[in-house]
Amino acid sequence: MPEGPLVRKFHHLVSPFVGQQVVKTGGSSKKLNPTSFQSLWLQDTQVHGKKLFLRFDPDEETVSLRNSPLSEPLRKGEQKNKARHHQEASDPSSRSLGGDSAVPSGDDGLQCLRGDTPAGGAERWLQVSFGLFGSIWVNEFSRAKKANKRGDWRDPIPRCFWHHPVLVLHFSGSGFLAFYNCQMAWRFSSPVVSPTSDILSEKFHRGQALEALGRELPVCYTLLDQRYFSGLGNIIKNEALFRARIHPLSPGSLLGLPRLEALVDHVVAFSADWLQGKFQGTQQHTQIYQKEQCPGGHQVVKESLGPPGGFQRLTWWCPQCQPRLSADEPKQVQPS
Ligand SMILES: [Zn+2]
Incomplete structure (x- = not known):
């Protein structure tokens, strides 16, 4: 895709x-x-x-x-x-x-x-x-x-x-x-997506992205929101969540700033590697997307996830590497 x-x-x-x-x-x-x-x-x-x-x-x-x-x-x-x-x-x-x-x-x-x-x-x-x-x-x-x-x-x-x-x-x-x-x-007008929301732009605004991720919504919904993560698709979503060890349905508000920052880092790094690979003719290596096992040998779970009434996208995650947050987990520092 x-x-x-x-x-x-x-x-x-x-x-x-x-x-x-x-x-x-x-x-x-x-x-x-x-x-x-x-x-x-x-x-x-x-x-x-x-x-x-x-x-x-x-x-x-x-x-x-x-x-x-x-x-x-x-x-x-x-x-x-x-x-x-x-x-x-x-x-x-x-x-x-x-x-x-x-x-x-x-x-x-x-x-x-x-x-x-x-x-x-x-x-x-x-x-x-x-x-x-x-x-x-x-x-x-x-x-x-x-x-x-x-x-x-x-x-x-x-x-x-x-x-x-x-x-x-x-x-x-x-x-x-x-x-x-x-x-x-x-x-009939100039394309005006702000480069601050483009994950591959040097002007990508991490603060804006972190603020969007920090809402109560599951992070896997927000990642695909092109208003904040323009250019981010389903492969990048799955790979960044796995690499950050975050369960796709984690509400961003429960994750805390350090984990959200790590997630954004993985989004940007994976996308940049992928882009570089495109020009060098190499295939981007995925660890979880369309996999049956994670690199740790655990069984991967696959499910269609998306906002109610919205586009449901196939999502892969490892229940062991990406454990679900329990609701009573103490709230960490909120992104501003
Ligand atoms: Zn695993």
Whole structure:
């Protein structure tokens, strides 16, 4: 599942295309007409938490979209036109059979911004969310990794829905980007997640994070709250809790500042290692996530946990390494 570190890698892959113009499009997005990207210039890219943002302009130099003839059709397209759009690229694997991913978007720290109405002169940003299986491929298409029924694994036509890019953008520099299983939407203002909540930002504000964790809520709920831990996903949650030896359902208010600080340290360290591993092509080693035994050889417990009425996420923990706090355990120093 793409968490902050992987989204940073996608950002790194996309960055060389900034300053180039879209010369050909493909893909099978239901929500965004791939042809609407034709001739646009990719002017900027940013990553905030688990979302990638790409700024497109109709002109090479102009930032303002005021009076742009593109604005109106795109706005209508986004809101009203549910019809399937096709634009075949030359590669057969961009043939459309599926459509946008039906995977729920999950954690969404930018939900409050989704209703933004396009304003004259606003910047046009494509917001890319990766759900559970989203990815971006550069200058190649995702191929089937297993043989088909006839045993031909070189079959060029993808058979599974996740082998169909929702969007393909060919750029003037002759490279292309293929987006798979991404959820995409236009935004008409700058992405404004504060870097103080981004676990991979140098500006990540530990005090703010500690304050959020110190509430009475189970810490495993707060960790996934993108308002405080932007970029933190289920893997980081499970690993940081295990390394800090904290039971996922511990109310933060009972843990005390030193243990919460240790938890935040593990969140940041694990995420940074993961990011570094992404660039070096190494797999991040997990100790508890999807494991049956912890490194100490104890049986691991797995359960779906989440706020009542909220998104329940599979959680792994070791009852011996991460014992549950008893309610009458004395309260320790509260984070301010
Ligand atoms: Zn254990």
